[in-house]
Amino acid sequence: MKTHVIVFPGSNCDRDVAVAIQNIIGSSPEMVWHKDTTINQSDLIVVPGGFSYGDYLRCGAMASTSPIMKSVIENANKGVPVMGICNGFQILIESGLLQGALMRNSSLSFICRDIIIKPANTKTIFTNKSTISKMPIAHNEGNYFANSNQIKEIEDNDQIAFQYCDENGDINAYSNPNGSINNIAGVFNKSKNVLGMMPHPERAAESIHGCDDGRNIFESLLS
Amino acid sequence: MLAKIHITLKKDVLDPQGSVIANSLKSLGFDNVNDVRQGKFIELEINSNSKEEAEKQCNDMCEKLLANLVIEDYSVEIEN
Numbered sequence: 001m002k003t004h005v006i007v008f009p010g011s012n013c014d015r016d017v018a019v020a021i022q023n024i025i026g027s028s029p030e031m032v033w034h035k036d037t038t039i040n041q042s043d044l045i046v047v048p049g050g051f052s053y054g055d056y057l058r059c060g061a062m063a064s065t066s067p068i069m070k071s072v073i074e075n076a077n078k079g080v081p082v083m084g085i086c087n088g089f090q091i092l093i094e095s096g097l098l099q100g101a102l103m104r105n106s107s108l109s110f111i112c113r114d115i116i117i118k119p120a121n122t123k124t125i126f127t128n129k130s131t132i133s134k135m136p137i138a139h140n141e142g143n144y145f146a147n148s149n150q151i152k153e154i155e156d157n158d159q160i161a162f163q164y165c166d167e168n169g170d171i172n173a174y175s176n177p178n179g180s181i182n183n184i185a186g187v188f189n190k191s192k193n194v195l196g197m198m199p200h201p202e203r204a205a206e207s208i209h210g211c212d213d214g215r216n217i218f219e220s221l222l223s
Numbered sequence: 224m225l226a227k228i229h230i231t232l233k234k235d236v237l238d239p240q241g242s243v244i245a246n247s248l249k250s251l252g253f254d255n256v257n258d259v260r261q262g263k264f265i266e267l268e269i270n271s272n273s274k275e276e277a278e279k280q281c282n283d284m285c286e287k288l289l290a291n292l293v294i295e296d297y298s299v300e301i302e303n
Contacts (some may be wrong), residue, residue, distance in 0.1 A: 061291075094291070101291050101294045104239065108243065145294055179239075
């Protein structure tokens with residue numbers, strides 16, 4: 001499998017996700033600098049977490065206009081799997097590949113802790129091995145928003161990827177860390193080859209992390 | 224020309240920062256503050272032959288980058 005990880009100034013989860021890809025998928029990803037313009041033939045492109053361009057204007061807004069994103073969008077439109085984690089999710093939203101918006105957490109605080117998510121659609125390349133999983137979030141702007149028409153469209157197309165839930169899988173206000181509408185933690189594009197999620201599966205990918213629930217997302221990509 | 228661009232959250236989008244600011248103003252004794260909406264103000268200098276052209280370009284900038292139209296509204300004002 002040929003894999004690519006995009007690196008922006010301010011990315012800080014690029015190497016973590018590269019290690020997860022190496023260990024779980026068994027592919028050594030090519031690290032692609034944001035000023036590069038082409039990605040030829042890929043089986044997976046990851047837009048990693050961090051604080052690209054210092055989160056100026058809006059998180060992900062600057063990165064979404066960087067030279068490499070044109071190629072990421074072209075690849076996504078051709079059906080190449082593209083996965084954005086945390087800041088990567090914000091970048092994919094700003095680039096128009098995913099619907100909705102990520103606003104400041106309702107608590108107005110940066111939240112860094114473990115949460116639990118549940119897949120809403122397990123028939124996709126990213127989630128076919130997904131179950132209720134624990135993994136960390138670390139963000140200030142993860143409060144997913146979309147207006148009622150967009151939410152209806154997202155729900156009707158099975159585009160919700162993950163929802164925050166409790167240990168029993170119940171989706172409730174108590175298990176919602178950041179105010180996201182309908183507890184949404186991740187969404188797909190219409191054709192389900194683009195995934196954006198706020199939680200960090202690469203930070204829960206081996207036993208030394210204290211939890212390896214995040215592996216199932218990378219394992220799903222193998223099948 | 225000078226363009227002054229205001230970007231604010233849409234009316235139906237909750238603005239938790241605005242609410243906190245409103246509460247703080249009330250605690251300072253400004254009891255008549257009903258609602259606060261926080262936004263961004265961007266000033267930019269632009270070369271253009273006409274105000275209309277400059278405004279059109281600024282609208283385009285807002286649609287493409289400066290504002291997130293899912294959650295934000297914008298307004299553009301051009302000064303000579």
